[in-house]
Amino acid sequence: MPAADLSLLIEAAQKAGEIALTFTGPEARRWEKPGGGGPVTEADLAVNAMLETMLPAARPDYGWLSEETEDTAERQSRRCTFIIDPIDGTRSFAEGSTTWAHSLAIADEGEVTAAVIYLPQRNLMYTAAKGMGARCNDAPIRVSATDDLTNAEVLAAKPNLAGAHWRSGTAPAFKRSHRPSLAYRMATVAEARFDAMLTLRDSWEWDIAAGDLIIREAGGTCSDRAGLPLRFNNPHPALNGVIAGGAELHSALLAALAPPDTRRSAG
Numbered sequence: 001m002p003a004a005d006l007s008l009l010i011e012a013a014q015k016a017g018e019i020a021l022t023f024t025g026p027e028a029r030r031w032e033k034p035g036g037g038g039p040v041t042e043a044d045l046a047v048n049a050m051l052e053t054m055l056p057a058a059r060p061d062y063g064w065l066s067e068e069t070e071d072t073a074e075r076q077s078r079r080c081t082f083i084i085d086p087i088d089g090t091r092s093f094a095e096g097s098t099t100w101a102h103s104l105a106i107a108d109e110g111e112v113t114a115a116v117i118y119l120p121q122r123n124l125m126y127t128a129a130k131g132m133g134a135r136c137n138d139a140p141i142r143v144s145a146t147d148d149l150t151n152a153e154v155l156a157a158k159p160n161l162a163g164a165h166w167r168s169g170t171a172p173a174f175k176r177s178h179r180p181s182l183a184y185r186m187a188t189v190a191e192a193r194f195d196a197m198l199t200l201r202d203s204w205e206w207d208i209a210a211g212d213l214i215i216r217e218a219g220g221t222c223s224d225r226a227g228l229p230l231r232f233n234n235p236h237p238a239l240n241g242v243i244a245g246g247a248e249l250h251s252a253l254l255a256a257l258a259p260p261d262t263r264r265s266a267g
Contacts, residue, residue: 023041
């Protein structure tokens, strides 16, 4: 089933790209979601409408979770659930950048078993199915073998370097970089363009579900802020941050981080 599900997600991602590219980011209508939920554009909604028609029609017994669809408890009764971000990196899309992605995943009893991250303007299609490895544009990919944290290139937003997050009171001297799309960050770690990534804020499932499987199938380790495996289709669809990279670098990051507290805010 993961292979058949992956084929479906690839087809859907390609159609999503076709729709998104009919919009010009800076000219697309844009507004802010209520309650500080961030920006959304007419392209997000157009892509979501297509996916919400196509995917459940192909798998009517699967649940549905998408950033751009009002969530309901119904998905909790389903063994498998689609977890979708129609456009991850909406701000980048609206600004005319090319670093936005379609992020599509299927979780089976909480574990992601098929995943696609597609950047149509960069012609990058990252894919994975459980037990079948990870690929970019159909070529196998593998996480970095770097195991020295001080020499690592780590994707992290600047607030993650605050001393309060680290046991020593200071962030390790790794080289920090950033990409606006969380899905794209995870994909670049899977293909060893960067050695690791971390985000210490609560992370919405639709931002990270696809990247979780792609990194694991590329030989990496992916966990939450406390080092626990990521599990999906939760009643509240957010997880306690993400840490990902090769096994040794992942362990080094966990060891350097201060123990997580109970203060959490999704974003």
